[in-house]
Amino acid sequence: MCLAVPGKIINISGDTPLNRMGKIDFSGISKEISLAYLPESKLDDYVIVHAGFAISIIDQQEAQETLNTIQALDNFEADL
């Protein structure tokens, strides 16, 4: 049930923080999503969406670092 999917903010509307809505593009399908919980979000941010709400901005640097860490695993035995 805690399923959440990434998408990109392509439009923002709404006048108060709790009414702030964003149009989110999920690789071709777009949907109006509440941005109430991400007051700092802006156009072109990638966000994680759950049950009609954006709940986190994806940190692109962290995303890349996670993958880099795995690529560097060849030296894993030395770690132990």
Added chain:
Amino acid sequence: MKFVSEYRDPETAKKLLTAIQSITTQPWNIMEVCGGQTHSIIKHGIDQLLPEQINLIHGPGCPVCVTPLQYIDKALAIAKQAGVIFCSFGDMLRVPGSEQDLLSLKASGADVRIVYSPLDALKLAQENPDHEVVFFGVGFETTAPTVALAVHQAKQLQLENFSVLACHVRVPPVMNALLGSEDNTVQGFLGAGHVCTIMGYHEYLPITEQYKIPIVITGFEPVDILQGLYLCIKQLEQGRAEVENQYSRVVTQQGNHPAQQLLQQVFSIVDQQWRGLGEIPQSGLALSEDYANWNAENRFSLASIKTQEPRNCRSGDILKGLLKPDACAEFGKTCTPEHPLGATMVSSEGACAAYYRYRARA
């Protein structure tokens, strides 16, 4: 899709599997808490690719599975009433109540609707002022804030025909309860990534400290889960017990503050019954006094409900990780997704349903 496909890459997954194989020297029992992770593990066959010493225990993190039968019966009693539009996430509709389920009630004419978001139910209430619109609020800390905003907006709009049947649960108390029980075999946890997206992970620090158990906050794609397992096994092999964050592209230690704030404002922490597990202290979220007017339990008369748990269903043992689904005598025989005995077979995230879908006919 960006931020999805790279975490499903087979070569990256292989690299992690090799790493796991080379660091594993003894048996370890690791529990993935979240039903979404269970689904991903069984779907991708991750448990079958791991070294034999690694035993994955499927945890109680499927809200559909742990919602007490009494709440299903309450939902049915409300949905039956004339003039009610009863809204729910789709996966609650097939959970059998004592006598029937919401889907069969819908088939017999009740106005039961599947919604994507609690805000859709709120909109229905605005569009249907002559109807009582009730939302079935089920889910962990990931979902509870979405319900919190709907209730908060209903209060602001003075929308009197909207209410919520709330049965929200919290993850850290159930982890504490599992670790404190005599029959616990869990030695490490994969923490639920999207629960932590909201709550952060400071709540888990006391748990690692008290029980000396590693907790790795983990995402949902195969590469996420394999990396979470790698980090957890590495801690176990090195004798460390720390909270680590594999899902750092999404989860921060402090979590989502605006969501936590509204959660705190709209809900109070209460003791809560879990299906199959019993009452767990401080594990539930109930609408607070300020929002009592939007609590469906105050609006509808529900006192006469008699709840009867099905016999033969061992979902409690499944949820505690004491029994694997395919070791249950009823699995695939008297209990199938079409005719489930209990909730772990109903929900697509339930361990029994995942085994049935991806294993039973293999």
